Amino acid sequence: MAVLIYTQNYEGKFKKSVFELVSYGTEIAKQLGVEAIAVTTGQIDNAVLKELGKYGAKKVIKIENPELKDFSAQAFTEVINQLAKNQNANVIVFGNNPAGRAIAPRLTVKMNAGLAAGVVAVPTSVNPFTVKKRAFSGKAFADLVIKSEIKILTLNQNSFKVVEGSGEASVEEFTAVIPDGAYNVKPIEVIKSSGKLSVTDAEILVSAGRGMKGPENWGMIEEMAQILGAGTSCSRPVSDLGWRSHEEHVGQTGKVVAPNLYIAVGISGAVQHLAGVNGSKVMVCINTDADAPFFEAADYGIVGDAFDVVPKLNEAFKKFIAEG
Amino acid sequence: MKALICIGHVPDTTSKVKFVEEDTKFDTTDIQYIVGPYEELALTRLLDIKDAGTEMHITAVNVGLAGADSTLKKALAMGADEAVRVNAEPTDAAFVAKQIAEVFSKGNYDVIVTGKESIDYNGGQVEGMIAEFLGLPSVSGASLFEINGDKVKLEQEIEGGRQVSEASFPFVVSAGKGFASEPRIPNMRGIMMANRKALTVLDPVEQNLMTEVIKHYLPQAKPQCKMVAPDNVEELVRLLHEEAKVI
Ligand SMILES: Cc1cc2nc3c(=O)[nH]c(=O)nc-3n(C[C@H](O)[C@H](O)[C@H](O)COP(=O)(O)OP(=O)(O)OC[C@H]3O[C@@H](n4cnc5c(N)ncnc54)[C@H](O)[C@@H]3O)c2cc1C
Numbered sequence: 001m002a003v004l005i006y007t008q009n010y011e012g013k014f015k016k017s018v019f020e021l022v023s024y025g026t027e028i029a030k031q032l033g034v035e036a037i038a039v040t041t042g043q044i045d046n047a048v049l050k051e052l053g054k055y056g057a058k059k060v061i062k063i064e065n066p067e068l069k070d071f072s073a074q075a076f077t078e079v080i081n082q083l084a085k086n087q088n089a090n091v092i093v094f095g096n097n098p099a100g101r102a103i104a105p106r107l108t109v110k111m112n113a114g115l116a117a118g119v120v121a122v123p124t125s126v127n128p129f130t131v132k133k134r135a136f137s138g139k140a141f142a143d144l145v146i147k148s149e150i151k152i153l154t155l156n157q158n159s160f161k162v163v164e165g166s167g168e169a170s171v172e173e174f175t176a177v178i179p180d181g182a183y184n185v186k187p188i189e190v191i192k193s194s195g196k197l198s199v200t201d202a203e204i205l206v207s208a209g210r211g212m213k214g215p216e217n218w219g220m221i222e223e224m225a226q227i228l229g230a231g232t233s234c235s236r237p238v239s240d241l242g243w244r245s246h247e248e249h250v251g252q253t254g255k256v257v258a259p260n261l262y263i264a265v266g267i268s269g270a271v272q273h274l275a276g277v278n279g280s281k282v283m284v285c286i287n288t289d290a291d292a293p294f295f296e297a298a299d300y301g302i303v304g305d306a307f308d309v310v311p312k313l314n315e316a317f318k319k320f321i322a323e324g
Numbered sequence: 325m326k327a328l329i330c331i332g333h334v335p336d337t338t339s340k341v342k343f344v345e346e347d348t349k350f351d352t353t354d355i356q357y358i359v360g361p362y363e364e365l366a367l368t369r370l371l372d373i374k375d376a377g378t379e380m381h382i383t384a385v386n387v388g389l390a391g392a393d394s395t396l397k398k399a400l401a402m403g404a405d406e407a408v409r410v411n412a413e414p415t416d417a418a419f420v421a422k423q424i425a426e427v428f429s430k431g432n433y434d435v436i437v438t439g440k441e442s443i444d445y446n447g448g449q450v451e452g453m454i455a456e457f458l459g460l461p462s463v464s465g466a467s468l469f470e471i472n473g474d475k476v477k478l479e480q481e482i483e484g485g486r487q488v489s490e491a492s493f494p495f496v497v498s499a500g501k502g503f504a505s506e507p508r509i510p511n512m513r514g515i516m517m518a519n520r521k522a523l524t525v526l527d528p529v530e531q532n533l534m535t536e537v538i539k540h541y542l543p544q545a546k547p548q549c550k551m552v553a554p555d556n557v558e559e560l561v562r563l564l565h566e567e568a569k570v571i
Pocket residue numbers: 208209210211212234235236237238249250251252253254265266267268269270271272273276286287288289292304305306307337361
C-alpha cells in the first residue's frame with residue numbers, strides 16, 4: 001500500500017504548491033504507516049525529482065510518454081490509474097487545481113474510490129477515513145468520511161504548510177499505455193498566461209474593486225504589488241467592465257484564492273466576493289465607507305480614500321522594505 | 325442537437341449558512357434556492373447558440389427531491405425545453421453522476437453540460453464522474469464553447485495557461501467563467517411557458533455511497549477588525565510585520 005501524490009511540473013520545475021502537496025501526502029503516509037510516492041509526467045531533470053525527497057517522497061516516478069505533453073482528462077486518468085494499480089496505492093492525492101479537478105473525479109469512478117474535493121487538513125482519523133473540506137464557498141467546513149477502500153483527495157492550495165527535511169527520493173520510470181480515443185478532445189493550441197504571478201500562486205495579493213473608478217487608476221495598485229512582490233486581483237465588476245483581465249477575477253464565480261495577505265482596495269466585500277477570498281490568512285480593507293461589509297471580514301482596516309491612502313501606504317511599504 | 329444540462333438546486337449565494345441535528349445537516353429554514361451560478365452560465369450559452377440558429381433541444385436534469393422542481397422551473401423559464409428530475413436525495417457526487425449517466429444513456433443526447441462546481445459542497449466532481457461512467461471525453465471548467473458544424477471548440481485552464489481543443493459529440497463539459505457573459509434572466513413569457521413544458525420524474529438507479537458528510541463547522545469567528553487612521557499608514561505596516569507577520 002502507498003500514498004500516491006500527483007505532482008505537476010511546469011516546464012520542468014515544481015511550484016511551492018507541489019511541495020505543500022508532497023508534505024501533505026507524506027503526512028498521510030505516516031498516519032497509515034506506508035510510503036509516499038510522487039508521480040509526474042513530461043520531461044524533467046532527475047535532479048529536480050530527487051529534491052521531492054526533502055518533502056518526504058521516498059520515490060518519484062516519471063512517466064515520459066510523449067503524448068502526455070498535451071492535457072486530456074481521459075488520458076491522464078488512464079495513466080494514473082495504471083500507475084496506482086502498479087504501485088498498489090490506496091490513497092491518491094492531487095492539488096485542487098485545473099489538472100486535479102479534471103482527473104480526480106474520473107479516477108474515482110475508474111478505481112471505485114471515494115473523493116474528498118478541496119480538503120484543507122490531514123485526516124482526523126484514518127479509520128473511518130475522515131477529512132475536513134471546504135464547503136458552502138468558504139462559509140463552512142465539513143468532515144467527510146470516505147467509505148471506499150481507495151481514497152482520492154484534492155488539497156486546497158495554501159492550506160497545508162510545507163515540511164522541509166533532508167532526504168533524497170529515488171527516481172523510477174514508468175511507461176503507460178495510452179488507449180485509443182484518449183485524445184478524442186483534440187488539443188489544438190496552448191495560450192500561455194501573461195507570465196505575471198498568477199492569483200492562485202501569489203502569497204500576497206493586492207486586489208482592487210470598482211472604488212478605483214477606472215482602469216487608468218491601477219498604477220498605484222500595480223506599484224503596491226511590485227513593492228511587496230505580490231500578485232494583483234480584482235472584483236467581478238472590474239473584470240466584467242474590462243478594466244482588468246479575467247484572470248484576475250476572484251470570488252464565487254472567479255478564482256478562489258488563499259494568500260497570506262489580501263489587501264482589498266475599494267472593494268465593498270459582497271458575500272460573493274468574500275466567498276473567493278475568505279481563506280486568506282490576513283485581510284486588509286481600504287474603503288471610504290466605514291459601513292462597507294468588507295470591514296467585518298477584514299483583520300485590519302483603514303477608512304479612507306484610496307487615492308490618498310494607497311500612495312502613502314506605498315511609500316511606507318517602500319521604506320519598510322528598504323530598511324529590511 | 326440534444327443537450328442535457330445538469331442543474332443543481334443550491335442555496336442562494338447570499339444565504340446565511342447554519343446547521344442542525346448536531347451540525348450534521350444544513351439548516352434549510354428561510355433558504356432561497358437557485359439554479360447554481362455556473363449552470364446559469366451553461367444554460368445561457370446553449371440558449372445563445374440556439375437563438376443564433378443552431379437546431380437544439382435542451383433538457384434540464386436534476387437529481388433531487390420534489391423541492392427542486394421550483395429550480396427546474398426556473399431553468400424552463402430561462403428557456404430549456406423540458407425537464408427531468410431523478411427523484412432521490414442527492415447524497416454524494418458519484419450517486420448524482422450515476423443517475424445523470426443513466427438519463428443520458430436512455431435519451432440519445434449529444435452533449436452533457438454541468439457547472440464547474442456546485443456552491444454547497446464545492447466539489448467540481450459530477451462532470452468528470454459522469455464522463456467516466458459513460459466512457460466519454462470531458463473538459464473541465466471550460467471558458468469557451470463554440471459550435472462549428474459537428475465540432476465544438478473548447479477552452480480550458482491548464483497549468484500556465486489555457487488549452488484550446490476541439491471535441492466531437494458526444495462529450496461532457498463543465499462550464500466555468502467565460503462560458504457565457506451575463507446569465508439570462510427569465511422574462512414573463514418564459515415564466516408562463518415554463519408551466520406548459522414537460523417535467524418528468526424518474527426513479528433512481530442503484531449506486532453505492534462512497535462518501536458521507538458527518539459534521540459541519542463554521543469558520544472561527546474573526547476578531548474585530550483593527551482600525552488604523554488614514555494618516556497613520558506606518559502603523560498598518562508595523563502591524564502587518566510585527567503582529568500579523570505577513571510581510
Ligand atoms: C451569483 C453571483 C456571483 C458573483 N460572483 C462574484 C465574484 O466571483 N467576485 C466578485 O467580486 N463579485 C461577485 N459578484 C458580485 C458581487 O455581488 C458584488 O456586486 C461585487 O463584488 C462588487 O464589486 P466591488 O466591490 O468592486 O464594487 P462595489 O460594490 O461598487 O463597491 C465599491 C466599493 O468601493 C468603495 N469606494 C468608492 N470609492 C472609493 C475610494 N475613492 N477609495 C476607497 N474606496 C472607495 C465603496 O465604498 C464601495 O464599498 C457575484 C454576484 C452574484 C449574484
